[in-house]
Amino acid sequence: MIPAPALKRLESPADLELLRAQGAPALALRQAEAAPLGEAGEIHVLVCGDTGCRANKCLPTRQALEQSVATHGLAGRVKVVQVGCFGFCRVGPVVVVEPGGTFYCEVRPKDVPEIVLEHIMGGRPVKRLLYAPTPNERGQYETRQHIPFYQRQYRSVLRNCGLIDPENVVEAVGSGRYFALAKALTELTPDQVVDELKQSGLRGRGGAGFPTGKKWEMAKATPGDVKYVICNADEGDPGAFMDRSVLEGDPHAVLEAMTIAGYAIGAQQGYIYVRAEYPLAVQRLQLAIAQARSLGLLGSDILGTGFSFDLDIRLGAGAFVCGEETALIESIEGKRGQPRTKPPFPSTAGLWDKPTLNNNVETYANVGDIILKGADWYRSVGTEKSPGTKVFALAGQIVNTGLVEVPMGTPLREIIFGMGGGVPKGKAFKAAQIGGPSGGCIPTHLLDTPVEFDSLPPLGAMMGSGGLIVMDETSCMVDVAKYFLKFIQDESCGKCPPCRIGTKRMLEILERITQGKGTLADIDDLERLSRGIRAGSLCGLGNSAPNPVLSTLRYFRDEYVAHVVEHRCPAGRCTALTEYRIDPLRCKGCAVCARNCPVDAISGEVKSPFHIDPALCIKCGACSDVCKFDAVIH
Amino acid sequence: MSCSTCQGITANDPRFAQLDAMMEGIKGESGALISVLHKAQQLFGYLPEEVQEHVAESMQIPTSEVYGVVTFYNLFSTEPMGQFPVNVCLGTACYVRGADRVLARLKSELGIELGEVTADGLFSLESCRCIGACSLAPVITIGDEVHGKVTEHDVPRLVAQARQMAAAAQNGAQVATVGAGSDVA
Numbered sequence: 128m129i130p131a132p133a134l135k136r137l138e139s140p141a142d143l144e145l146l147r148a149q150g151a152p153a154l155a156l157r158q159a160e161a162a163p164l165g166e167a168g169e170i171h172v173l174v175c176g177d178t179g180c181r182a183n184k185c186l187p188t189r190q191a192l193e194q195s196v197a198t199h200g201l202a203g204r205v206k207v208v209q210v211g212c213f214g215f216c217r218v219g220p221v222v223v224v225e226p227g228g229t230f231y232c233e234v235r236p237k238d239v240p241e242i243v244l245e246h247i248m249g250g251r252p253v254k255r256l257l258y259a260p261t262p263n264e265r266g267q268y269e270t271r272q273h274i275p276f277y278q279r280q281y282r283s284v285l286r287n288c289g290l291i292d293p294e295n296v297v298e299a300v301g302s303g304r305y306f307a308l309a310k311a312l313t314e315l316t317p318d319q320v321v322d323e324l325k326q327s328g329l330r331g332r333g334g335a336g337f338p339t340g341k342k343w344e345m346a347k348a349t350p351g352d353v354k355y356v357i358c359n360a361d362e363g364d365p366g367a368f369m370d371r372s373v374l375e376g377d378p379h380a381v382l383e384a385m386t387i388a389g390y391a392i393g394a395q396q397g398y399i400y401v402r403a404e405y406p407l408a409v410q411r412l413q414l415a416i417a418q419a420r421s422l423g424l425l426g427s428d429i430l431g432t433g434f435s436f437d438l439d440i441r442l443g444a445g446a447f448v449c450g451e452e453t454a455l456i457e458s459i460e461g462k463r464g465q466p467r468t469k470p471p472f473p474s475t476a477g478l479w480d481k482p483t484l485n486n487n488v489e490t491y492a493n494v495g496d497i498i499l500k501g502a503d504w505y506r507s508v509g510t511e512k513s514p515g516t517k518v519f520a521l522a523g524q525i526v527n528t529g530l531v532e533v534p535m536g537t538p539l540r541e542i543i544f545g546m547g548g549g550v551p552k553g554k555a556f557k558a559a560q561i562g563g564p565s566g567g568c569i570p571t572h573l574l575d576t577p578v579e580f581d582s583l584p585p586l587g588a589m590m591g592s593g594g595l596i597v598m599d600e601t602s603c604m605v606d607v608a609k610y611f612l613k614f615i616q617d618e619s620c621g622k623c624p625p626c627r628i629g630t631k632r633m634l635e636i637l638e639r640i641t642q643g644k645g646t647l648a649d650i651d652d653l654e655r656l657s658r659g660i661r662a663g664s665l666c667g668l669g670n671s672a673p674n675p676v677l678s679t680l681r682y683f684r685d686e687y688v689a690h691v692v693e694h695r696c697p698a699g700r701c702t703a704l705t706e707y708r709i710d711p712l713r714c715k716g717c718a719v720c721a722r723n724c725p726v727d728a729i730s731g732e733v734k735s736p737f738h739i740d741p742a743l744c745i746k747c748g749a750c751s752d753v754c755k756f757d758a759v760i761h
Numbered sequence: 762m763s764c765s766t767c768q769g770i771t772a773n774d775p776r777f778a779q780l781d782a783m784m785e786g787i788k789g790e791s792g793a794l795i796s797v798l799h800k801a802q803q804l805f806g807y808l809p810e811e812v813q814e815h816v817a818e819s820m821q822i823p824t825s826e827v828y829g830v831v832t833f834y835n836l837f838s839t840e841p842m843g844q845f846p847v848n849v850c851l852g853t854a855c856y857v858r859g860a861d862r863v864l865a866r867l868k869s870e871l872g873i874e875l876g877e878v879t880a881d882g883l884f885s886l887e888s889c890r891c892i893g894a895c896s897l898a899p900v901i902t903i904g905d906e907v908h909g910k911v912t913e914h915d916v917p918r919l920v921a922q923a924r925q926m927a928a929a930a931q932n933g934a935q936v937a938t939v940g941a942g943s944d945v946a
Contacts, residue, residue, distance in 0.1 A: 178892070178893060178894055178907070179893075179894045179896055179897060179909075181907060182894045182897050182900060182907035182908065182909035183897060183909055216896030216897065217896060362893065363890065363891070364891075365851075365852030365853045365854070365855075365890050365891035365895075366852055366853040366854045366891065366895050367891075367893075367895075368891075368893035368894070368895055368896075371893040403799065403836055404836075404889065404891070404892050404893070405892075405893060441792070441795070441796070442795065442796065442799055443795075443834075444795055444798070444799065444834030444835070444836040444837055445834050445835030445836035445837075445889070445890070446833065446834050446835060447890060458795065459792055460791065460792040461791070461792035461793060461794035461795050461796075461830070462792075462794075462830065463829055463830055463833040464833065464834075479791065520895060520896075521896070522853075522854030522895035522896055522898055523853070523854050523857045523858065523898070524857060524858070528854075528895070528896035528897070528898070529896045530896075560853065563853070594853070594895075596853045596854055596857060598857055602857055607857070610853070610856055611853075614890065617890075618890070620833075723914060725866060725869060725913070745865075747862050747865060747866075747913065748859075748862065749862070749913060749914070752912070753914075
């Protein structure tokens with residue numbers, strides 16, 4: 128970490144170039160194809176250090192590496208570097224040795240001596256720590272380029288995540304950050320900046336896909352001495368974490384883009400509204416802002432061009448609705464986050480009733496490269512109507528959980544089965560929920576749909592922020608719909624009765640259905656209520672609240688009918704409709720189920736079939752999870 | 762060490778002075794209420810009436826406005842929390858991977874419901890909507906520590922570990938090594 132006061136103010140773009148020269152060699156080393164030099168060469172050991180890997184306990188691994196490097200007297204030649212997310216969270220903590228890019232998975236402190244002695248000192252990669260989807264493939268995948276998870280990705284927004292130390296601004300500049308700002312300030316007029324963005328076809332990555340250039344144009348066109356630029360970093364959609372990853376892995380990308388936005392629309396102040404649930408992202412943003420200020424990349428007279436712009440962070444406090452732009456504005460003003468009536472739109476009257484531009488993190492993360500490399504470059508990736516890439520967060524019942532960045536238009540099947548590795552434990556794929564609580568589910572027969580902004584709405588789903596939750600045969604789609612309705616019900620701000628009360632009634636109906644007490648008329652009521660809520664709510668939260676219900680009804684109506692007519696939950700998830708018993712023919716009498724039952728409902732003699740007492744059973748499913756012989760039936 | 766959040770708050774509580782210093786620093790800044798409340802909750806552990814009234818008075822806004830904001834946002838609590846707030850992520854990814862079972866096990870292990878505190882003041886139980894560690898679902902946090910890929914079977918061990926840390930802290934022992942690196946198989 129470079130302490131902020133040590134940074135000298137950059138007075139011109141030429142100074143920025145000098146700073147790049149300081150940062151670039153380290154990055155060149157980390158991107159070198161193979162280890163070219165002999166023993167004397169410098170080595171960088173990259174360790175993932177974002178929230179996901181910290182939950183995976185990456186810190187002890189990093190400490191062990193630092194200690195081992197010091198113990199062996201390698202400190203001058205070997206540098207242990209904390210970087211942002213590699214994206215392949217399932218195999219974390221990830222350690223990459225550069226140059227050469229040897230990719231080690233699930234590295235624990237006990238594995239560290241071997242990496243240092245064998246690889247770093249001996250030049251022999253440690254095969255047992257390489258990525259191996261099956262034990263037979265051990266040693267086949269030495270670098271990222273070999274691993275299927277990475278092969279079909281196009282990392283543009285995430286290009287610095289897993290490459291630079293996010294706490295080191297010299298590395299950020301070394302990677303080219305702030306050169307788009309320098310170009311905009313010295314070579315382009317505000318109109319040209321807006322034009323370039325419009326030409327690029329960039330669309331908002333926060334959900335609706337509104338053309339970003341148009342948004343900038345509207346904010347620019349509104350007259351006013353005081354305008355604001357906002358970054359929506361309130362990534363509330365459960366299951367999406369790409370914005371967190373960008374903020375934690377490459378915060379300067381966002382700072383730079385917001386400053387460019389300030390220049391383009393004529394604003395001098397920006398706010399990053401970030402969720403308090405992301406403490407590490409907040410910390411890295413604070414540091415990045417302090418560094419940018421001391422370098423004169425934020426504040427007055429940026430790079431000696433006379434342009435001034437500054438940024439502050441505003442913390443959320445746990446309200447999903449604050450992802451809606453007008454609710455977010457209310458929250459920045461320190462109020463309850465309730466949406467405003469539109470129009471006026473924020474571009475006319477937003478924060479403190481001033482013209483305001485609001486984009487989300489991933490959108491901003493695209494801006495720098497568009498300004499630097501041009502709209503044509505940007506349009507060369509993705510589709511005609513949705514240019515560029517999209518980051519998807521893979522989670523749920525999928526083998527390779529993590530973040531992938533792919534060109535727009537990549538089929539869902541490719542993302543889930545190609546990169547994601549499909550569904551674990553040999554279970555069958557059922558659906559992918561895309562777009563969070565506002566989105567919908569995509570069933571098996573639509574998996575070849577190319578994912579872009581306009582391909583999903585006809586299917587009853589939406590891109591949303593790119594959270595992709597995979598569900599297998601054990602997920603009950605009625606239960607999933609109930610889950611989302613519960614979420615919406617909890618998070619409805621209460622301003623509009625259709626959203627506040629309508630979702631409550633829908634939730635009650637879904638609760639009845641999952642308890643086997645529903646009727647077919649209930650299903651009709653769900654559809655009727657959905658139409659009313661959609662038409663009668665002020666903001667996107669209410670408008671889209673019925674989506675998960677409508678979408679599951681569209682593709683999995685048979686599951687609803689099974690609950691209502693047969694009082695049966697086909698997936699065995701709804702506990703009121705499920706009974707657990709042990710198949711005496713399959714049970715080997717190993718007693719594992721009985722040991723794991725939290726309520727001692729299972730009894731029997733070892734080596735003879737066990738029995739579940741239905742009166743005691745709480746239907747938690749623990750027995751079914753631990754049984755190695757699939758003898759627990761439900 | 763006694764639980765700092767379980768004691769009554771008097772008008773001359775030194776924490777008010779700390780809060781005042783923070784408010785003084787941002788005087789004149791618009792829209793600062795939420796930042797002030799974050800600071801207050803960090804100092805007091807929760808936002809009881811006395812604290813809300815103090816904030817209202819200092820910022821010269823109605824207490825009702827402060828109360829309105831406090832009760833709107835999930836992260837603000839008007840009830841004391843335990844020394845180790847346990848937070849179960851109920852985001853979609855965690856949910857489909859069985860977070861509800863982890864929550865059920867935590868309830869039985871701690872003997873409390875959501876929003877309650879154990880009698881010894883050690884643990885409180887809350888749920889949240891996604892902390893963004895979805896690839897390690899299900900995720901829970903105990904104190905500041907994030908635990909990934911948690912199953913209901915891990916719950917007793919994680920709770921015991923936190924108890925150990927609390928006991929060690931009480932004995933004035935070094936706690937830094939407990940818990941680190943020992944979980945997530």
